Amino acid sequence: MDEIDFDSSDYYISKQLGWVEFNKRVLAEAQDSTTPLLERFKYLSIVASNLDEFVMVRVARLKEQMRSGYSQVDNAGLTPQQIFIKLTAKIHNMVENQYQCFEKLLVELAKEGVSFINYQQLNQVQQRYLTDYFRDTIRPVLTPTAVDESRPFPRLLNKSLNLGVRLKSDEGADLFPNKRGQELFAVVRVPAILPRLVKVPGAQNEILFIFLEELIEEYLEQLFVGYEIESVTKFRITRNADVNLDEDARNLLAEMEEYLKRRKRGFPVRLEIQAGGDMKTKELLMSSLNLSSQDVYEIEGPIDLTPFFDFVNLEGYQELTFTPLPPQPASDFYQEENIFTAIKKRDRLVHHPYESFDPVLELIKEAANDPQVLAIKQTLYRVSDNSPVVDALAEAADNGKQVTALIELKARFDEKNNIEWARKLEQAGCHVIYGLIGLKVHAKLLLIIRQEEDGIRRYMHLSTGNYNEETAQLYTDVGMFTCKESFGADISSLFNLLTGYSAPPQWKKIAVAPLNLRKTFIELIDNEIESVKAGGEGHIIAKMNSLVDQKIIKALYKASAAGVKIDLIVRGMCSLRPGIDKVSENIRVTSIVGRYLEHSRIYYFANAGAAKIFLTSADWRPRNLERRVEALFPVEEEQLKERLMEILKTNLQDTVKARELQADGSYKRVSDDNGDNSQLTFYKLAQLRIGRLIKQQTKRFATGSLTFLN
Incomplete structure (x- = not known):
């Protein structure tokens, strides 16, 4: 492996040419008679x-x-x-x-x-x-x-x-x-x-x-x-x-x-x-x-x-047109009367657009009117034209909450929209930050500080996608709700870093670009190599929009050469060239282009049997790792990790909308139209989850185990 030049230009695909291949896959959907x-x-x-x-x-x-x-x-x-x-x-x-x-x-x-x-x-x-x-x-x-x-x-x-x-x-x-x-x-x-x-x-x-x-x-x-x-x-x-x-x-x-x-x-x-x-x-x-x-x-x-x-x-x-697939109620919040109480019990996960964006809106609206909420801090990258999120933040400020909104004015082709929202929030009394010089704030973060009987508690929503209820019906994204103190300390420190003058702390849970995100990813990849060297199995599954960062690709090549199995689900540009003998023969790259825009970023590392799974809004691109503020956060609760593994496995089993990247840079359909369409599978899973919960509730009601107040 030491003799292989992993920087050789023979092993890379020009990202611009890779983009054309992506748009050809979109065109293929228009050409598809089905x-x-x-x-x-x-x-x-x-x-x-x-x-x-x-x-x-x-x-x-x-x-x-x-x-x-x-x-x-x-x-x-x-x-x-x-x-x-x-x-x-x-x-x-x-x-x-x-x-x-x-x-x-x-x-x-x-x-x-x-x-x-x-x-x-x-x-x-x-x-x-x-x-x-x-x-x-x-x-x-x-x-x-x-x-x-x-x-x-x-x-x-x-x-x-x-x-x-x-x-x-x-x-x-x-x-x-x-x-x-x-x-x-x-x-x-x-x-x-x-x-x-x-x-x-x-x-x-x-x-x-x-x-x-x-x-x-x-x-x-x-x-x-x-x-x-x-x-x-x-x-x-x-x-x-x-x-x-x-x-x-x-x-x-x-x-x-x-x-x-x-x-x-x-x-x-x-x-x-x-x-x-x-x-x-x-x-x-x-x-x-x-x-x-x-x-x-x-x-x-x-x-x-x-x-x-x-x-x-x-x-x-x-x-x-497509048969309507209305978002299902979020199963993790089903029958929960109060959203703060629900998050306090355990971490929650919502998978859009198969599950409704309502819990996100409910959390912000509830925070705006809850007398126990002291402050709200949120990053906004792309929001809708008539954003209920912005309205809720303005209402929170009007209700006396301390509201800080970090609006990224440099979000390309959404600048005009964001300027208008920035002015509205300022007029409502919110503290508005316009971003940082030389960096775009791309992380999707919501932090709510609430006074409770046992002291201050921080509630968070951390996501792979934007706070936009319209695109949440078109883009596939995953959001996690938590109030764990270790996460709260990190997210508070990150907001302090963005809004004021503060040295980066020792992060407890998250990794942050441009500070240590690439380094963290490479360490996680190298850890899989060490697992193989120790006689175990190494496995990486990564789902993202684009893969063009040469340092990350080089680390993946080294891992493949060492025997690590690598499955990559890359919707758009991919500069990695799979299928090269002794370099990338253990790497498989697929792209899914279908009814919804694949947008979630999920990273799985086998970690010698103690799997680690992370969510983020960052792709493996230099701009995400060097020129944007991004946050990588782990998903720790087992039932949530199981859901994310289900998402990754379902993506990898797609044989209808998936195309596999070939060594020459072209893409080939995985199978035929009679196989598994991952996006339709996710919708059926969302229906099954909420259906089971409704059935359980109905059964309890029928046996008299439920008490209803008049």
């Missing part, structure tokens, strides 16, 4: 949204590195230039497959009585309806922008959809007599404030849509009176969103607002343009935006499929 039709449109929307963010951040960063002459290789031995070439080829191929899938879905949708049609296909009644709609609703918000010597190419907003219009005037407008006979160019932005999919009155039992940009194009002559329209080309620009934030600014809130404005004006990264569109328009756009042919994506269909995310809500077509 997925309900409207849900397939939703997956296409997710693919488009994922790609937007990836281009704005990751591809933009590569282009910036190439522009600055940066040539350092990544752990896979590739320079930014080499990564960019491979990456763009893969993305172009993926976009082509995406739109081929879209065209097939449109055909299937038409069979169900829902169609997208051209203006020319409409009857006179429908055309009159759209004429009125254009005149009354669309035209007032349109602003055609000419491009000439006195009016340079406009600074189009990031992700805005536009029409590039090439014109000519034989008569010449009175205002511009010198333009007679010249070719002119103008841009018309498709207003994002209006619905992209315009519903058209149709025949009975039929739903008709027309795209907003198609409708605008049909009436363009009304915007350019006196000019002849030579061509119309639809296009969309994606800009760099990886702009710098001045964290040393005196007013971070104000600086963040300026940062958001700068992000809208970042340099162009990608041009999506209508396939078969006007060549002169394409050349003008490429020249004006300083983009190469690699940056241009010719789209065979409507540009930007993100509006189809809400297509699953199409009224009257529920049979084309």
